[in-house]
Amino acid sequence: MAQHWIATTAGAPEAWTFEEYDVAEPAEGEVTIRVHAAGVNPADAKHVAAPRAGLEFPVPIGYEISGEITAIGPRTRIGSGDAEIGDEVVAFRIYGGYATDIAVPAAKVFAKPTTLTHPEAANLLLAGTTAAEMLSVVGAAPGETILLHGASGAVGVSVLQQAHLRGIRVIGTASEERFAEIRRFGGIPVRYGVGLLDRVRQAAGAPLSAALDAVGTDEAxxxxxxxxxxxxxxxxxxxxxxxxxxxxxxxxxxxxxSATFRDEVRGELTALAQNGDLVVPVARTYPLDQAPEAHRFLATGHPGGKIALIP
Incomplete structure (x- = not known):
């Protein structure tokens, strides 16, 4: 029998329940995936942290996974085209990814980039689509210099890579311990904190065209x-x-x-990863049954890469 994490009431991950459940046979337009890794994101916990309109419990946890197809509904193709049982895939904008097995809408499923491990692939699309949208909404263009707050975080690292591919110069804020990571992906690091304004001006050496904020501080x-x-x-x-x-x-x-944009860009991002142009640094993996522990580590604010749950 399959297992998954659910929130039966609003609250922190410590209140979630890890339970057995039956995975239904996939209907038309669905596929069943055996999960090899589930991406861990702050949004997973934020979604069920407090009661709000439209949120009905129990709620299955997890938005993105990497795994293999074990069943295909009739007359069904996945988001990237034809698929067969045994194909390795990723799925994003799903509900209930913290699971051993799950049936999901086939349109949300794409061929897994062979260049990525399952923990890496399971963390590709939430951060990647967010980064792509950030660059899109400010109209960042080749030759421009932009400012990126939180450049060493998961979204920031994807912004750096996507901007570099487009010829966009990025000044990225971070702690000094993370400067090497920013340089690795083509950014120019500056330390946040007192004096940030002058340090950014000096590093840029020219007017900034746009700014992207992934930290939310008043300083940023x-x-x-x-x-x-x-x-x-x-x-x-x-x-x-x-x-x-x-x-x-x-x-x-x-x-x-935003949801429409992120759905439309999934294929582009998986193609970039397949070509080796988009990588996903992973800091740590946890067994699936240790989801609360994974979120405690994530809540430290400086995991140094993505986190994945492994069934």
Missing amino acids: IDTSLELVADPRRIFTIAAFGRASEAGILAIAGSMPA
């Missing part, structure tokens, strides 16, 4: 507003209150336009 927003002339080219995924008052962009994956 204030620095961006000071250095980028057009507030419509400042974007945050973390400081929604400041975004509203400052007139800057803020988009989340739950918003319809």
